[in-house]
Amino acid sequence: MTLALAIALCGAAVSMVARRRLVEAVAILVPLVQLALMVGLASQVLRGGTVREVDGWLAADSLSVIVALLTTGIAAAAAIHSVGYLREDMRGRDIDQGPGLRDLRRYYLLFHLFVFTMLVVPLSNSLGVVWIAIEGTTLTSLFLVSYYRTREALEAAWKYVIIGSVGIALALFGTILAYYAAVPVLGLSFDLNWSSLAGVANRLDAGVMRLAFLFILVGYGTKAGLAPMHTWLPDAHSEAPSPISALLSGVLLNAALYAVLRFYSLAVPSVGTVELNGLMMAFGLLSIVVAALFILRQADYKRLLAYSSIEHMGLVSVALAFGGPLGITAAMLQLINHALAKSLMFFSAGHVLLRYETKEIDQVSGTLRALPVSGAFLLVGGLALAGAPPFGLFVSETAALAAGFRAGWGPAALVVLAALVVIFIAFVGHLSRMAFGRPPTDVALGEPLRIGFAPLIATGLGLLMLGLVIPGPLQQLIDGAAKVLGAGS
Amino acid sequence: MTENVLELLGALLLLATFRTVATRRLDGYIEAFVQQSVVLAAIAAVVGWATGTADLYVVAALTLVVKAGVIPVILRRVAAELPTERGVGTLIGPPASIVLSLLLMGLAFFATPSVAVSGTLLNEPPLAISVGIVLIGLLLISTRRHAVAQLVGLLTMENGLFSGAIAIAYGLPLIVEFGILFDILVAVVVVGLLVTLIGREIASTDTSELTRLKG
Numbered sequence: 001m002t003l004a005l006a007i008a009l010c011g012a013a014v015s016m017v018a019r020r021r022l023v024e025a026v027a028i029l030v031p032l033v034q035l036a037l038m039v040g041l042a043s044q045v046l047r048g049g050t051v052r053e054v055d056g057w058l059a060a061d062s063l064s065v066i067v068a069l070l071t072t073g074i075a076a077a078a079a080i081h082s083v084g085y086l087r088e089d090m091r092g093r094d095i096d097q098g099p100g101l102r103d104l105r106r107y108y109l110l111f112h113l114f115v116f117t118m119l120v121v122p123l124s125n126s127l128g129v130v131w132i133a134i135e136g137t138t139l140t141s142l143f144l145v146s147y148y149r150t151r152e153a154l155e156a157a158w159k160y161v162i163i164g165s166v167g168i169a170l171a172l173f174g175t176i177l178a179y180y181a182a183v184p185v186l187g188l189s190f191d192l193n194w195s196s197l198a199g200v201a202n203r204l205d206a207g208v209m210r211l212a213f214l215f216i217l218v219g220y221g222t223k224a225g226l227a228p229m230h231t232w233l234p235d236a237h238s239e240a241p242s243p244i245s246a247l248l249s250g251v252l253l254n255a256a257l258y259a260v261l262r263f264y265s266l267a268v269p270s271v272g273t274v275e276l277n278g279l280m281m282a283f284g285l286l287s288i289v290v291a292a293l294f295i296l297r298q299a300d301y302k303r304l305l306a307y308s309s310i311e312h313m314g315l316v317s318v319a320l321a322f323g324g325p326l327g328i329t330a331a332m333l334q335l336i337n338h339a340l341a342k343s344l345m346f347f348s349a350g351h352v353l354l355r356y357e358t359k360e361i362d363q364v365s366g367t368l369r370a371l372p373v374s375g376a377f378l379l380v381g382g383l384a385l386a387g388a389p390p391f392g393l394f395v396s397e398t399a400a401l402a403a404g405f406r407a408g409w410g411p412a413a414l415v416v417l418a419a420l421v422v423i424f425i426a427f428v429g430h431l432s433r434m435a436f437g438r439p440p441t442d443v444a445l446g447e448p449l450r451i452g453f454a455p456l457i458a459t460g461l462g463l464l465m466l467g468l469v470i471p472g473p474l475q476q477l478i479d480g481a482a483k484v485l486g487a488g489s
Numbered sequence: 490m491t492e493n494v495l496e497l498l499g500a501l502l503l504l505a506t507f508r509t510v511a512t513r514r515l516d517g518y519i520e521a522f523v524q525q526s527v528v529l530a531a532i533a534a535v536v537g538w539a540t541g542t543a544d545l546y547v548v549a550a551l552t553l554v555v556k557a558g559v560i561p562v563i564l565r566r567v568a569a570e571l572p573t574e575r576g577v578g579t580l581i582g583p584p585a586s587i588v589l590s591l592l593l594m595g596l597a598f599f600a601t602p603s604v605a606v607s608g609t610l611l612n613e614p615p616l617a618i619s620v621g622i623v624l625i626g627l628l629l630i631s632t633r634r635h636a637v638a639q640l641v642g643l644l645t646m647e648n649g650l651f652s653g654a655i656a657i658a659y660g661l662p663l664i665v666e667f668g669i670l671f672d673i674l675v676a677v678v679v680v681g682l683l684v685t686l687i688g689r690e691i692a693s694t695d696t697s698e699l700t701r702l703k704g
Contacts, residue, residue: 128665
């Protein structure tokens, strides 16, 4: 874990000084090495339970490992996509020296730091450090969101930082309350580690923990894009460069949701599942419904994807709230599938944006002809994202619904089902309009970015695999995470 | 004795917070924030002395250096770089803001659960004051148009939370407090940079002009 965090910082340092090719190579290499390290960590966790490093400051269990694997995996894909995307985006500018190189270095520097902060979240043991890292994600990604420095991008960045900081402040209050709840049990000087809190979670004061979780849910929920605190999300996701949109959607939202889940696991033993699940259900359902309404009448395809992220964060919350081993497993699967599908979509949408130079759905047509590979991935990925078989999201969404009906949440499950149907129809409508027909005459044909195929294929294959079979080790990790989140108790 | 001193400091903290909503000048916001931070540092020191928690002295010193020293300098620099025509635009004026703040304060006292645990300094921890300050910070963010004023609102929220942490749990572990202060400092630098960028781009830092993204 220490090594994985350290090389992100080394990568950041290299990006400040190196030549362009080296900067790009390091950008791809660092997350790949991190991914390999996380796979190693996963097998360690599977063999021996919670792993601790650096005097207990870092700790990982099944829940952390799942999030860390996703973080590094999506980061690696986004890095490869970035190289192609930026080269194409900055064509006509000299990117080997001068201001072009400076912009490029700044981008990769922030990229490494952003990934670093998002990786600290699942790997840190101290809830205070988790808070600091999540605030850090806002600060490092702020200038990536405003990368294009247009008026809209700056507006999005401003909204992002103000709303995000308010949320973060509320989460700090939740963290303080959790500390306060633990002081009578663990004494004044304990260090706010979740691994020590987990052992005494059933002895914490229920009233204080309930209040703490409410603040955490609203606070980190803001960063996770849960309605009604989601208003920054569509702006930031649509104005950021596409690889960053993929990171925001596929990784940052998970990191924030991980923090909520961690507190959930600490609050369940004292408060009980009924109240906590009620809260998760309320925010989750609202997110799904709000997202469905905006998806229905969306005219901008990057915002379409952003609202779909809100929908999926809602689905994860709702699946968790349905509860039981099936519901929690569905929630974890949904988290993984959404990260894969959404980054796939932002990668291919990025290629479309580079070629068509517009984000309006109406002005894009014939992507299948203009961009045979990316266009196909956009269409198929969109179907997968909307929940069509044989992809992963179909499995996790049906599992979630089954869990809902089984647990007696019938009406809520029906609302979710209705929203999913609406979203499916809207998605297919929007995407088929973009995919078929003739491309506008001023749009050149052919794929500009062969290097960008790799992340598309990787995420696409992952999505297909999870739709057909869940590999044994992953199943074990998910079972472990379900245990952490209180399944079976 | 300690109890009286703390009550006095709590009142001063509130007073400084009310100054932020009462002012019209940009400097006024920054001065009020400095005042607030100095009082906060004093509270940390007094609680540290009364409970014998040495960590809180460090927290007090850090608060003084970062919040009353470095951050105001940065805020002034940002404020100086931005064009401000005739004071700071507000959606609602200071008189109405004060009335609203009083209402919020009442709400805080009414709604904050009594989470007193035996062994704390005051029988009724002044958590309500902290919650009230947080709410007033939110009010500032949502009703002030100038970016620096919104920033002070955010910092006010954070001060409220800090006072809450000290009041109910004698502060967080030192390393966490240190990290949080450092983070706030970085946040102010970064947001200051962003504000300057916006200022250059649209030659006005009135955030009410940032309304193009909808739907």
